Amino acid sequence: xxxxxxxxxxxxxxxxxxxxxxxxxxxxxxxxxxxxxxxxxxxxxxxxxxxxxxxxxxxxxxxxxxxxxxxxxxxxxxxxxxxxxxxxxxxxxxxxxxxxxxxxxxxxxxxxxx
Numbered sequence: 135x136x137x138x139x140x141x142x143x144x145x146x147x148x149x150x151x152x153x154x155x156x157x158x159x160x161x162x163x164x165x166x167x168x169x170x171x172x173x174x175x176x177x178x179x180x181x182x183x184x185x186x187x188x189x190x191x192x193x194x195x196x197x198x199x200x201x202x203x204x205x206x207x208x209x210x211x212x213x214x215x216x217x218x219x220x221x222x223x224x225x226x227x228x229x230x231x232x233x234x235x236x237x238x239x240x241x242x243x244x245x246x247x248x
Contacts, residue, residue, distance in 0.1 A: 159194055166194075
């Protein structure tokens with residue numbers, strides 16, 4: 135999955151990050167395979183191997199949960215701006231226009247609601 139994420143990443147930073155994570159995941163899985171080779175006849179070694187396997191499995195899970203560093207959502211897209219935010223922006227623009235009009239740079243537009 136990590137290699138797929140690396141390949142599908144939309145920017146270079148995410149591509150590099152997920153490439154490294156894919157390599158780390160492969161190496162952890164190899165370490166898990168090595169732990170599975172330990173014979174079961176020695177109880178102490180077997181217990182340590184099982185503990186190590188659990189720890190490695192948790193590490194693989196953590197690596198798989200790491201997502202993108204950079205959002206794939208364009209925050210400047212006007213369709214994603216809420217109506218409250220649009221209203222706030224309009225109010226700010228009107229205040230700015232009034233201030234400019236007071237300074238004499240724009241004519242004052244009275245009575246316009248829009």
